[in-house]
Amino acid sequence: MINYINSTEDLQEKRQKYIPRGVSNGNLNIVKYAKGATITDLDDKEWIDFAGAIGTLNVGHSHSKVTEAVKEQVDKFLHPGFNVMMYEGYILLAEKLCEITPGDFDKQALLLNSGAEAVENAIKIARKFTGRQAVVSFERGFHGRTNLTMGMTSKVKPYKFGFGPFAPEIYQAPYPYVYRKPDALSEEEYIDDMIAKFQEFFVAAVAPETVACIVMEPVQGEGGFVIPPRKFVEFVRAFCTEHGIIFVADEIQTGFGRTGKMFAMEHFDVIPDLVTVSKSLAAGLPLSGVVGRSEVMNMASPGELGGTYAGNPVACAAALAVIDIIEEENLLQYSEEIGERIEFKLAELRDKYEFAGEIRRLGSMVAVEIVENSATKLPNKQKASEIVQYANANGLLLLSAGLNSNIIRFLCPLVITDEELERGLSILEQAFAI
Numbered sequence: 001m002i003n004y005i006n007s008t009e010d011l012q013e014k015r016q017k018y019i020p021r022g023v024s025n026g027n028l029n030i031v032k033y034a035k036g037a038t039i040t041d042l043d044d045k046e047w048i049d050f051a052g053a054i055g056t057l058n059v060g061h062s063h064s065k066v067t068e069a070v071k072e073q074v075d076k077f078l079h080p081g082f083n084v085m086m087y088e089g090y091i092l093l094a095e096k097l098c099e100i101t102p103g104d105f106d107k108q109a110l111l112l113n114s115g116a117e118a119v120e121n122a123i124k125i126a127r128k129f130t131g132r133q134a135v136v137s138f139e140r141g142f143h144g145r146t147n148l149t150m151g152m153t154s155k156v157k158p159y160k161f162g163f164g165p166f167a168p169e170i171y172q173a174p175y176p177y178v179y180r181k182p183d184a185l186s187e188e189e190y191i192d193d194m195i196a197k198f199q200e201f202f203v204a205a206v207a208p209e210t211v212a213c214i215v216m217e218p219v220q221g222e223g224g225f226v227i228p229p230r231k232f233v234e235f236v237r238a239f240c241t242e243h244g245i246i247f248v249a250d251e252i253q254t255g256f257g258r259t260g261k262m263f264a265m266e267h268f269d270v271i272p273d274l275v276t277v278s279k280s281l282a283a284g285l286p287l288s289g290v291v292g293r294s295e296v297m298n299m300a301s302p303g304e305l306g307g308t309y310a311g312n313p314v315a316c317a318a319a320l321a322v323i324d325i326i327e328e329e330n331l332l333q334y335s336e337e338i339g340e341r342i343e344f345k346l347a348e349l350r351d352k353y354e355f356a357g358e359i360r361r362l363g364s365m366v367a368v369e370i371v372e373n374s375a376t377k378l379p380n381k382q383k384a385s386e387i388v389q390y391a392n393a394n395g396l397l398l399l400s401a402g403l404n405s406n407i408i409r410f411l412c413p414l415v416i417t418d419e420e421l422e423r424g425l426s427i428l429e430q431a432f433a434i
Helices: 008-016 066-075 088-100 115-132 147-152 186-202 229-244 264-268 311-328 333-352 381-393 419-433
Strands: 031-035 036-041 046-049 107-112 134-138 171-172 211-218 248-249 272-276 286-294 356-362 365-370 400-401 408-409
Touching: 036 311, 046 419, 088 107, 088 286, 088 311, 107 115, 115 147, 115 211, 115 248, 115 272, 134 381, 171 381, 186 229, 186 356, 211 229, 229 248, 229 264, 286 311, 286 356, 311 333, 333 356, 365 381, 381 400, 381 408, 381 419
Parallel strands: 134 171, 134 211, 211 248, 248 272
Antiparallel strands: 031 036, 036 046, 107 286, 272 286, 356 365, 365 408, 400 408
16 A cells, blocks of 8 residues: 655645646646545545546446456466466457457457557558558547557647657548537538538548548547437448448447447447457556457467557456446446436536537436537637636546537546435536536
């Protein structure tokens, strides 16, 4: 156990001295311990967690089944390196991921460390299989902070500014945003127009026969929890099939029950060729993976995939426990119930406050746009910042998102209790009232 000999103020000063400012902190307090959806700081103040380490803690902080699995594994061995000598956890987790991801075809799974690493390896695999180079992501997408994934990411500040040049052969296609459609178009007309623009993109920007893969978030995370119309997702899948393009579902933030299903693509009845997973996979331990069609995954030769720490056995033990918890504790259903309750509270707040715009939800992946008013829908970054700052100063960990940072997003653990949820929503109500 860590022996806390420094005060909050001492540690804050050391953070400023020894850690670069490029590492951001939404809350400047220091964690002492955490359980479920509550964090206690060094000063014994409690914080309700609506951030979940940016969607990493679907089974909550320090779930007993996870900590027991981790402790048991630690007592056996920490990391022989799967490339040096194999171990059971990696193999069993690969088997489990192949079972639970969409699609009834033969699959294989590659384990890695971070979400960005998973995306990069999915691209490597797609390029190896197709013999093509180009990669297509989408406007407003977020896929990581490495050079390649920065090129795939839309938001310039803070993610890309001053860090170029980026990897070549990366293209960003249009992605529908129904809330911001032209008023003159009906929703159906807008979707058809976006499909037409998607097709035009492959005439104006990149030829489909040169594209190795299209990487799509089934719900855009950092982009603002933008949910695409089913018809658009189905068209992208069909387009990939027609042109021999690998369809990659980036389920890093949406996976493992966040949207009320194990994976968000299940809402669209669309089967990807490859799926990238991370975040809530291992309850906070660094672990990611690429899962997909065996004929695609198996194209690379020995030594072309992997990494020193890839598929660490302690993280694998945590991940196997996470999947059991989601299944045994019925967290998919509870995800939907949590989302409904958050949506209901946001609807109440929207009735009271003109700056509360569209509410978007898939399961417990919930967001509300903060705007100038419902007529103009102009992004209101200042108000969103005030809400988040008030929450983080008054016992609620809360995050914003979106290209304009005007969207409040909710990623609370799926094991949150009624009491924790109500406390958090009460603080949120106070934040809206400032």
